[in-house]
Amino acid sequence: MKTLQGISVAALLAAFAMTGFAQTQSQPFHLYNRLRVGYDDNIYSSEDDKQKSFRLVEEIEVKLNLALERLYVGIDYRPSLLWEPERESDETDFLHDLTASLSYNLTPQLTFSFKDTLRASQLPELESDGYRVRADDDNYNNSAVATLAYNVLPQTRIDLSGRYSFLEYNEDEREADNYWQAAGGASLRQQLASYTTVFADFRYQALRYPDAKSELKRDADSFYGGVGLEQTLSDKLVAMIRGGVQHREYDLDRFDDNTKPYVDGSFTIMPTPDTRLTLSGGYSVSESDVGAYASENRGTLALNLAHDFTDKLTLYANGSVAFSKFEGDYSFNEAEYGDDDETSYLASARLSYRIHRINWLELGYTFTKMDSDVLGQADYDRNRVDLGWKIQLF
Helix, strand or coil, X not given: CHHHHHHHHHHHHHHHHCHHHHCCCCCCEEXXXXXXXXXXXXXXXXXXXXXXXXXXXXXXXXXXXXXXXXXXXXXXECCEEEECCCCCCCCEEEEEEEEEEEEEECCCCEEEEEEEEEEEECCCCCEECCEECCCCCCEEEEEEEEEEEEEEECCEEEEEEEEEEEEEECCHHHHHHCEEEEEEEEEEEEEEECCEEEEEEEEEEEEECCCCCHHHCCCEEEEEXXXXXXXXXXXXXXXXXXXXXXXXXXXXXXCCCEEEEEEXXXXXXEEECCEEEEEEEEEEEECCCCCCECCEEEEEEEEEEEEECCCCXXXXXXXXXXXXXXXHHHECCCCCCCCEEEEEEEEEEEEEEEEECCEEEEEXXXXXXXXXXXXXXXXXXXXXXXXXXXXECC
């Protein structure tokens, strides 16, 4: 993890280096400290041997939001130290969460944007772009997206975008699950009326597992083509839906090409100025986080809520469920791994109370659960609760 820590420290120093300039730009730079104490009733995400532990998390948050006439730069970096005294031989862990974004208006019609998300964790339930990091092992995950948006006409826009992401484990025994993927595509967006936009998408994606044995590689090339609609139904309701066909070609000849529909959508509801609710879902053929299968059919549902009870008291809550279908035709050992199902659940809530201008108290709860029919995959449930104090240092 030394390389990762070097990157994160560099990002932190870069943010501090901009502090002097930032102070002259309406205070876009802020530094927070958050201390949380809590309890975890299943630190190993185990079905039978549930190990409980006290938790202590010390986190620093560096935020930069710099908006100039044609340029925007944003940095949100959260290094944290986790201590769980009951975790044998590994009671402490240094975690990272870094998001950096940039947007630059090259001309009135042409805009370039870039976003990079870097996370280092040991938590099995970490999710990124629909990919679950299940193994309880040090890992880091990075996703970088670049987009060039060109307004051909006031109502017509073309987006060209590319993405590169990877997941890498720190231990050699997990290297077969290391992967990288690169994707590129184009989207044509047309505004039909003040509240209606239609679009068409095409995308290509390459997925590679460079450290896996040749006979167990899950490498694949995928092609996506579809259409979508964004509709502002009222000042309190916004909807989006897209769908199409994806075609997946596997490098191993033993697997047939896989052609299936994909769909995703969302509804954002704002019933009052103090409440925001988003319901989203989707279905597609995805990367399998179970090494015995080349891919999985994955559906998701998620609900996110933010509500201000008062100017000082705010509730954040979210819940999600993921349904995975594994097909024996895409397993590496059909005798042991046939058609199996798996369902994972996540629910969390956080209550934030602002004591005064720079101090907050926070109460949080997280529940995770796994139900799996796949051979060798354990069912489990896990509860965590924590109480925290957050302070804005400047």
